[in-house]
Amino acid sequence: MKLPEDCIREILEHLSEDRITLYSCLITNRTYCQFVVPILWRNPWPTYNSLTYELERIYWKILGKTIIKCLSLETKQKLSRQYNINLNPSLLQNPLFNYVSYIQVIPVGVINQLIRNNFEQVINYNGEQLEQIFNKEFWSLFIKQCKIKSLEIPNFNIFEYPESKFYLSSLSILKIFISYPKEMFIELSKNVHTLKRIEIFLIYIYEDTNNDIENLIISQKNLKEINFMFIAGQKFIFNNKKSIDYLSNSLKILELCSCICLSANTISSFINLTELKIFYHTSLYHEEGIKILSNVFLPKLEILSLVNVKGEHLSIFIKLIENTKGSLKILYIHIQKSSPIPSSSLSSIDHYFNVIKSTCPNIEVLPVWKIIIHFKSISTSNNFIPHIDTVLAKPILILLTLKSSILLNNIHLIGRWSFSSLDLQEFFESWKEMKRRPLKFVFNNNIYSHYIIRVCEYYHQQGVIKKGTINYTTPCTYYDDVRTTTMDILTL
Structure with missing residues (x-):
């Protein structure tokens, strides 16, 4: 019995996270190959620390050669003639698939990796000018051919490419540094309205930078998630009441990385929040924001994740749990090994269990240390x-x-x-x-x-x-x- 192609496609979609199985399906037959290639190429980049240094270099070389094949013949000929780059004859051929057209996720660092691992010797000989040319060609290729869903914005105005307005029209996830030029935020606010998640790197906040971010937030139709990533000891203050009102209705997930950069009143204003995640790097633990959690009230919170926190702050976390007033279903608290719950904190643990028992009737996942x-x-x-x-x-x-x-x-x-x-x-x-x-x-x-x-x-x-x-x-x-x-x- 032969499965209909729609069934095969659906099965392979369910295996989208199982890359090993998908790789084996590539060689099953032509039909499987046609369905698997677009899935694998949605996010073809290696994850951080997933490979050894040597294997990672090999991976980027192979990946880079495949992407170079997807460049137009005109571009490849220009690289060969004008810049004396000797491309392997196989790279001048058209690929079996237009692999780049399937890419949906573009972290900003991938172009540097592609250039460094495939043209390092040429760039060392010709200097930065050639590196900038490669950078422009790769970005042009991605912007013109990819239907991008997740993008880490580079530090130049990506809307220099006219095609950006079309190919970023379905963008779901945006990662951006708050220090980027004002013009970029203006263009994003005008042309991108489909964001479901924004990841904001807080670094070098200028006087009106918050307003630029708030305008971008308000311009979205269905923003559900925000992640504030702390870098330089910054606080974020919402100046526009419209942005608070908008997020109060739309925001479902809030993530704060390495510092609590929002006030208790601001977090509590997100009354429809269902998930709160606070994550600390061991080397970046800024305790001044921890205490405000005692004054945060989230009546609809279902998932609370406190990752890499200190055991000495357990009483503060207990107060936050108590303030959820019974909505909590999943609780995850990961305590730093270097700062465990003190052996003198039996009373706090007793209080923790009492709070869970009295205020969390719907709890499904509960940590016990x-x-x-x-x-x-x-x-x-x-x-x-x-x-x-x-x-x-x-x-x-x-x-x-x-x-x-x-x-x-x-x-x-x-x-x-x-x-x-x-x-x-x-x-x-x-x-x-x-x-x-x-x-x-x-x-x-x-x-x-x-x-x-x-x-x-x-x-x-x-x-x-x-x-x-x-x-x-x-x-x-x-x-x-x-x-x-x-x-x-x-x-x-």
């Missing part, structure tokens, strides 16, 4: 001796049993935890009585106990523990038969 133990160095005459804090595990186990998400089924205890075999038995009994999901229980401690092993073995047989590991890496010396031990019955 282990308390990370700090190692403190004590100076002696010649050495630094690590002092290890011991944490009482029983209060944490009680919190996990009574107040954690019903979906929790993986508990990993690391460090020096203090509890008796009776504490652990009570925990497993409560887990069993509440008919909670079977646990994966991983326990890396430095105190050896036959009793704890026996308790875990028993509750593994009872079905409370489904799998796990108990591993003692620094056993105490008062047991003669101590070894680094892993329970065979609880092997991962």
Whole structure:
């Protein structure tokens, strides 16, 4: 039985993120090849750190040769005659497909990569003038042939090309530096009205720059997402009430990268916001904006992501969660390894669970952290001796049993935890009585106990523990038969 072509096309569209499978489909037959090539070429660029340096250079060379083939014969002949560039005869031939016409995503750095990896020697010999010529030819090719959906605007007026007004008419995602010339914002506001997402790099904000961005925002018909990317310690203040009113109705997703550059009142004015994401780079953590989150109210927020934040600010995040007033469904909080939740913050974690229980009836995804133990160095005459804090595990186990998400089924205890075999038995009994999901229980401690092993073995047989590991890496010396031990019955 032969599948209709529409069915084949639909199946391959569903595989659009699975590039390995798509590559294998290229050689199936002519029909598959015709459908797969446009999908692969929508965004043909290698992702950051996806390849080794050497493989990346090879990839860009192959990609560049294919794109050079898509240049007009007139352009290729001009490069050969006027600039003495010896193109391989194969590059003068027309490609099997007009690959460039399928490209929908153009990051600004790709043209530099294409030039550097394919014409580096020629440019080193002829200088910057030739590099600018290549840059112009590639941009001209893309603007004239691509139906661009996502574009990182270069730092020149892209509307110098008359075709831009047509080929950018369906642009969905725009990435732009706020320091770009005013004329560019004016042209974008006039000619592009289909943006669904704007990513704004905040750097060198001038007095009227905000107004240019606001005019661009207001000119859009259906803007849903904004991402403010912090670079130079800038704040963004909306000066036009029309832009606030517009975003209050349209904006669904707000992302703030490495700094909270908006005021609490501004964020709270986006009353239809359903997703808020705050992301920090480890080296760019500007705490002055964190405190305003306590005063942010978002009554329709369903997804809250706080990525690479510090554990010491947990109480502020709890207040933000509380201010969602029950709308939250998905909560993701990733704590920096270098700034974990302090072992003294049991009260904050207790409050966290209480807030989730009382104000988040629709929660579906909930993070639960282990308390990370700090190692403190004590100076002696010649050495630094690590002092290890011991944490009482029983209060944490009680919190996990009574107040954690019903979906929790993986508990990993690391460090020096203090509890008796009776504490652990009570925990497993409560887990069993509440008919909670079977646990994966991983326990890396430095105190050896036959009793704890026996308790875990028993509750593994009872079905409370489904799998796990108990591993003692620094056993105490008062047991003669101590070894680094892993329970065979609880092997991962």
